[in-house]
Amino acid sequence: DQQVKQNSPSLSVQEGRISILNCDYTNSMFDYFLWYKKYPAEGPTFLISISSIKDKNEDGRFTVFLNKSAKHLSLHIVPSQPGDSAVYFCAASEADSGYALNFGKGTSLLVTP
Amino acid sequence: EAGVAQSPRYKIIEKRQSVAFWCNPISGHATLYWYQQILGQGPKLLIQFQNNGVVDDSQLPKDRFSAERLKGVDSTLKIQPAKLEDSAVYLCASSLGIDTTEAFFGQGTRLTVV
Numbered sequence: 001d002q003q004v005k006q007n008s009p010s011l012s013v014q015e016g017r018i019s020i021l022n023c024d025y026t027n028s029m030f031d032y033f034l035w036y037k038k039y040p041a042e043g044p045t046f047l048i049s050i051s052s053i054k055d056k057n058e059d060g061r062f063t064v065f066l067n068k069s070a071k072h073l074s075l076h077i078v079p080s081q082p083g084d085s086a087v088y089f090c091a092a093s094e095a096d097s098g099y100a101l102n103f104g105k106g107t108s109l110l111v112t113p
Numbered sequence: 114e115a116g117v118a119q120s121p122r123y124k125i126i127e128k129r130q131s132v133a134f135w136c137n138p139i140s141g142h143a144t145l146y147w148y149q150q151i152l153g154q155g156p157k158l159l160i161q162f163q164n165n166g167v168v169d170d171s172q173l174p175k176d177r178f179s180a181e182r183l184k185g186v187d188s189t190l191k192i193q194p195a196k197l198e199d200s201a202v203y204l205c206a207s208s209l210g211i212d213t214t215e216a217f218f219g220q221g222t223r224l225t226v227v
Contacts, residue, residue, distance in 0.1 A: 004155070032214045043117070043204055043218030044156070089155055098168045098211040100146060103155030 003027045004092050006104035013111050019077040021107050023090030026071065030092040032099065033066060035075050038087045038106070047088070048075070080111045115139065117219035119205050125225045131193035134222045138186070138207030144168075145182055146216060147190050148204040156204055162188065163211050195226045 005024045013019045021035075031052040036044035050057040050064045050073070057064050063076045077084055087108050091101040118137040126132050138145050143164050148156035159178065161168040164185035173180065177196070182188040192199055202223050206216040 006155075034215065036218075041220070043206075043220045046215050046217065049214060091155075093214060095212070098144065098161055098163065099208070099214050099216075100158050100161050100169060101148075101156070101206075101216060103157070105153065105155050 001026075002104075003030075004090055004102050004104040006090050006107050008107050009105070010108040010110070013080045013109065015082055015111055015113050016079045019075075019080045019084065019109055019111065021075040021077075021088050021090075021109065023073045023075075023104055024071055025073075025092050027092070027094070027102075028071070029094045029096065030102075031095060032093045033064070033073050034091045034093070034101065035062075035064060036089045036091060036103075038089060044089055077109075080109075082111050082113055085109055085111050117205055117207055117217055119203075119219035119222055121222055122220065123223050123225075125227060126195055128197055128226050129194040131191065132195055132224060133192075134190045134203050134205075134224075136188045136190070136205030136219060138188070138205070139217055141209070142207035142217075143185070143210045144208045144213065144216075145188050146206040146208075147180055147188070148206065148218075150202045150204055150221070152201070159190070168211065192224075195224075197226050200224055200226045 034049040035047040090104040093099040147159040150156040160170040162182040202221040208216040
């Protein structure tokens with residue numbers, strides 16, 4: 001069963017505009033959420049995370065929003081740059097499982113000049 | 114700081130053959146994970162180690178997959194015998210400890226079973 005869902009397989013955005021990537025989850029026990037970025041032929045690299053006790057975390061151009069009641073989180077990239085083109089994975093974890101990551105299927109972001 | 118090292122990068126084997134993957138985590142990281150990523154899917158946890166002990170191997174197909182982390186550092190993941198559906202990228206990740214939320218990934222080993 002897929003506990004973390006990314007329903008948009010792909011997204012195309014113009015350079016300079018905002019990219020919004022969405023993620024939904026089903027397990028209310030998750031207490032940490034992360035976004036990973038993956039380029040072809042490389043492993044995922046950590047981008048940004050948020051604890052379940054917060055609703056927003058910002059790091060430079062990247063902001064993650066968490067809506068616990070809706071079991072939904074989103075990643076905002078502003079402004080988007082061509083180098084942001086990659087596959088973005090949403091992941092969730094819980095302390096009781098040793099913070100092992102449960103991943104979504106990923107969203108492929110293409111930022112066009 | 115050196116990252117998570119994995120080898121080989123690529124492997125092609127015939128079904129029913131055996132294969133082994135190796136992982137060297139970031140120095141000082143106590144927790145080590147093996148994930149399987151099938152094309153078009155997100156990574157799926159196979160096994161989690163804390164030092165040289167297994168924390169979670171509930172999703173490891175134990176009839177054909179095995180993993181060990183002797184001395185609590187390097188780890189090997191073995192498949193014997195391989196099936197066509199085992200074709201995937203096998204990712205190793207490590208973190209400081211079981212209370213750490215952020216994991217660092219290696220480049221992965223792409224396995225093709227023909």
